[in-house]
Amino acid sequence: MPPDWPRGRTASGRPADQRLASPVEPAPDDTDAAVTVRPVMENRAPSGRPLSDPGVVDRLGADLRAAGYSADGVTALLGDSAHRALGRDELAPALRATRDRSRLATLTRLFLLGAAEDEPVVRRVLPRTGVADALAQGVLERDGGRLRAALDIRPYGADAEEFLLVSDLDSDTRPGPVRRDHVLGVGAASITLARAVIREPVDRALDIGTGCGVQSLHLASHAGSVVATDTNPRALALAAATARLNGQQWDLREGSMYEPVAGEAFDLIVCNPPFVIGAGEMRFSYRDSGLAGDGLCQALVEGIRPYLRPGGSGHLLANWIVREDTDWRERVGEWVAMTGCDAWVVQREMADPAEYVGLWLTDAGEDGKSAGADAERAVTLARNWLDYFAAERVKGIGMGTITLRRNDSGSPSVTLDELTGAGEDVTGAEAAGFLRRRAWTEQRTDAQLLASRLALCPAVILEQRSLLGHEGWTTVLRMIRRQGGPGATLQLDQWGQSLLAGCSGTVPLQVLVDLLATAHGLSPEALAAAVLPSIRVAVIRGLLEPA
Ligand SMILES: C[S@@+](CC[C@H](N)C(=O)[O-])C[C@H]1O[C@@H](n2cnc3c(N)ncnc32)[C@H](O)[C@@H]1O
Numbered sequence: 001m002p003p004d005w006p007r008g009r010t011a012s013g014r015p016a017d018q019r020l021a022s023p024v025e026p027a028p029d030d031t032d033a034a035v036t037v038r039p040v041m042e043n044r045a046p047s048g049r050p051l052s053d054p055g056v057v058d059r060l061g062a063d064l065r066a067a068g069y070s071a072d073g074v075t076a077l078l079g080d081s082a083h084r085a086l087g088r089d090e091l092a093p094a095l096r097a098t099r100d101r102s103r104l105a106t107l108t109r110l111f112l113l114g115a116a117e118d119e120p121v122v123r124r125v126l127p128r129t130g131v132a133d134a135l136a137q138g139v140l141e142r143d144g145g146r147l148r149a150a151l152d153i154r155p156y157g158a159d160a161e162e163f164l165l166v167s168d169l170d171s172d173t174r175p176g177p178v179r180r181d182h183v184l185g186v187g188a189a190s191i192t193l194a195r196a197v198i199r200e201p202v203d204r205a206l207d208i209g210t211g212c213g214v215q216s217l218h219l220a221s222h223a224g225s226v227v228a229t230d231t232n233p234r235a236l237a238l239a240a241a242t243a244r245l246n247g248q249q250w251d252l253r254e255g256s257m258y259e260p261v262a263g264e265a266f267d268l269i270v271c272n273p274p275f276v277i278g279a280g281e282m283r284f285s286y287r288d289s290g291l292a293g294d295g296l297c298q299a300l301v302e303g304i305r306p307y308l309r310p311g312g313s314g315h316l317l318a319n320w321i322v323r324e325d326t327d328w329r330e331r332v333g334e335w336v337a338m339t340g341c342d343a344w345v346v347q348r349e350m351a352d353p354a355e356y357v358g359l360w361l362t363d364a365g366e367d368g369k370s371a372g373a374d375a376e377r378a379v380t381l382a383r384n385w386l387d388y389f390a391a392e393r394v395k396g397i398g399m400g401t402i403t404l405r406r407n408d409s410g411s412p413s414v415t416l417d418e419l420t421g422a423g424e425d426v427t428g429a430e431a432a433g434f435l436r437r438r439a440w441t442e443q444r445t446d447a448q449l450l451a452s453r454l455a456l457c458p459a460v461i462l463e464q465r466s467l468l469g470h471e472g473w474t475t476v477l478r479m480i481r482r483q484g485g486p487g488a489t490l491q492l493d494q495w496g497q498s499l500l501a502g503c504s505g506t507v508p509l510q511v512l513v514d515l516l517a518t519a520h521g522l523s524p525e526a527l528a529a530a531v532l533p534s535i536r537v538a539v540i541r542g543l544l545e546p547a
Contacts (some may be wrong), residue, residue: 049237050138050151051166054244059128060139061245064153064164067103067125071157074112077104086112089172111153114173116146151238152185156214158194159221166241167212168234171365176373178364181234184286186214189317193272194218196401197315198428202267206307207250208257208300211286213239215270216250223268226250229260232285257300258307265309273300275319276360277397279388284364293392294320301402302338314341314404315431321394322350328398329416336414341404343414344434346426346486350396353389357382403431413438415540417487424486430542438540446532450513453547454535455505459483460543462497480543488541495527496534505547509535 051057075083082093091113098105106125109115123131134140141150149169156163167185171178194215205223207215209230216228228250230236236252243250253260273296274285280292289296297318304314322328328347336343361367361381368378460482466473478497482488502512517524538544
């Protein structure tokens with residue numbers, strides 16, 4: 001599965017390190033320990049929507065916490081093997097591990113595994129909420145003589161914090177097509193974006209297309225206030241429940257793109273939009289924008305500038321069309337050029353049309369593979385979608401992250417990278433470092449660069465490839481690499497290799513150039529001119545650091 005493609009909201013979309021330690025101390029499983037109800041009451045969902053009664057949300061949160069329903073608690077309950085199986089969408093081991101129907105086991109079966117349970121068992125695990133209110137508020141539904149969850153409510157461990165997230169049940173848990181206003185849970189795309197955001201303290205943050213509210217949960221940890229928007233009223237209702245369950249307050253607003261925040265500006269804007277590319281149909285609000293092609297992503301990027309305060313940043317996930325005989329950089333480069341912002345765009349994947357269509361049909365439960373599914377309809381949907389791609393001469397669909405920072409100098413810097421390596425995810429720390437180092441480098445003339453003291457980053461390794469010839473091994477490729485740094489590689493020649501070996505931050509670069517030139521009978525000016533372009537790249541990519 002490509003990393004940036006949302007998969008409903010199964011645990012499979014969540015890498016192991018997102019299931020972090022829980023600061024919540026679980027209450028003993030079979031006691032009625034006192035539980036603190038988190039005291040925030042402003043996030044009120046529209047009535048008639050799920051969890052619109054704040055009192056029920058508070059009591060539900062209390063029941064879940066009392067049972068130790070946390071990321072750590074559930075992981076410990078399931079054990080490594082069943083937990084890993086759940087990550088592969090295999091439910092049987094987890095169902096087996098929860099057979100004892102302890103309170104935690106029952107909650108896990110209901111809300112994570114989609115199991116139907118007997119009413120007395122459910123009544124025992126939701127003593128404060130009550131079955132009647134849980135039914136009335138759309139948390140539970142009847143399934144024959146039993147009860148099952150009508151919502152996905154799961155623990156989410158991130159940034160060493162423990163959260164509860166409310167979303168709709170996905171097509172893995174509830175077979176068949178999802179509802180049109182399906183509210184996506186946390187998935188691989190959510191996590192990709194959450195990791196890519198620069199987590200510095202800011203005053204105002206905006207989360208466009210909040211869905212279940214996962215990005216806003218993260219934003220609240222470093223923003224003074226959070227505005228979260230969505231076009232889907234059901235999403236706003238579930239986001240309100242997520243906020244309240246976690247004792248957070250967000251300003252929730254309904255509307256498309258920047259419309260709900262007209263005339264306002266933010267220090268940070270994040271957006272995981274419904275980026276799926278198609279003919280402009282609107283079948284599922286979590287993935288279809290209703291605009292043809294990549295129109296929504298284009299409009300979000302091109303329109304961002306007025307909503308950013310000076311120095312403010314924007315982080316977007318996006319998909320873009322790559323047409324036959326064109327380079328993706330031309331298309332996305334035009335989008336970011338319209339903003340006048342500094343930009344770092346990273347294409348992480350390019351999918352071919354058939355792969356793309358197949359994965360999105362599966363994601364929405366429309367691939368015709370589940371029992372009783374309409375296989376003929378699945379074929380029609382795929383054919384129409386592929387016809388659209390063919391008519392548009394689409395070679396592939398690029399997907400990646402776009403980092404923007406408002407620049408008021410009139411000369412923004414734009415870098416477009418294709419980084420498909422497994423360990424090359426853009427993280428907020430890498431994005432912040434990249435923007436800072438690129439600005440530092442661009443502000444320096446060659447003379448200033450030569451006067452600076454640079455140190456090779458300790459994590460850098462040198463890789464060499466050699467060919468055997470008549471006179472032994474000859475090095476044909478030299479490459480330095482910073483492990484875990486996206487795009488942090490640089491090919492060197494022998495002069496660059498020698499020069500970098502001397503970069504310990506103790507003397508100006510000019511001294512090293514002079515020494516190397518003297519040792520080899522070269523002109524220092526010519527050597528400097530030859531190596532400085534690589535030195536600039538090495539600084540920008542975090543291979544060399546100003547001491
Ligand atoms: C892919 S989901 C992202 C949910 C969540 N932010 C995350 O990171 O997982 C996209 C969300 O955008 C909402 N949306 C769809 N069209 C929109 C638009 N034009 N403007 C704002 N939000 C929109 C959808 O309802 C959905 O909740």
